[in-house]
Amino acid sequence: MNEIEFTIGALAKSAGVNLESIRFYQRKGLMAEPDRIRGTIRRYGATDLARLQFIKAAQRIGFSLDEVAELLRLDDGTHCEEARHLAEQKLRDVRERIADLGRIEKALDQLVVSCCEVAGNVKCPLIESLYHRT
Template identity: 65%
Template sequence: MENGSESLTIGAFAKAAGVNVETIRFYQRKGLLLEPEKPYGSIRRYGATDVTRVRFVKSAQRLGFSLDEIADLLKLEDGTHCGEASSVAEHKLRDIQDKLADLQRMENVLTQLVCACHSRRGNVSCPLIASLQRGEESRDAGAV
C-alpha cells in the first residue's frame, strides 16, 4: 500500500481516523485495511491514505452498510464504477425501506396494545400479555 508519507504509528493513525486501535486491527483482519510491512527492528507506519480509508468505512457504516458491503464498495473506490456503486446503494436503500416499513407496522401494533392496556378496566387480563401469548400481533408486526 503506497501512502506517500507513512509516518503515523497505529495509535496516532487510530486517533487521526477517529477510532481505537482495536478497530484498526479488526479492519485489517476483515481485509478492509491492509497491514503495512514491519521494517526490521521498527514499527509499522500508516499514512493519510489509510486514514481516508478508515473514514470511508466509518461513513459507510453510518449509512447502514455491512462490512461485507463496504468491502464491495472499496473494490470500486477508484470512482470509475459509479453504476456498480449505485446498484449496491440501491439495494441498501430497498433494505432500509423494508426495515422502515416493518418498524412502522411494529409501532402501529404496539401503539394499539399500549392504548388497550391504558383503557382496560377491572380484573381483565393485560391486553399486551394476552396478545403476545396468542402470538397474533407479533406475527402482524413482522417480528422475528
C-alpha cells in the first residue's frame, strides 16, 4: 500500500484542526471511522485528509455542518446543479446578513451620536432607547 497513513493526531495536525473536531465529524456522519487494522490504532489516509480539508473549507465560506453533509452527499460528479442551488441559497443568506448588519450599524451609529449629545445628569440615551425599541 503506497497511500500515506495518519494516526488521528497526525491527521488533525495535517488538517489544522483539533482531534475532537475529527471525532465530532465522525459522530455527525461527515467522516468515516476507519477500522482498526493494526492493533488498536486507527489509520487514516490521504482521502480522509482531503475530506477533512473539504469540510473546513466549506465551513469557512459559511456552510453549516448540515449543508456540508449535503454537499458531501452530492460529491459524485453528477449533482452540480443541486450544489449550485445550495450555493445560491447560501449567497442569499449572506446578502441578507450583510443587509441586517448594515441596519445594525446604522442604529448603533445613531445611538453613539445621541450619547455624545447629552450633557448633565440624565439617563443614558443608548440604554433608554433600548428599553423602548421593539
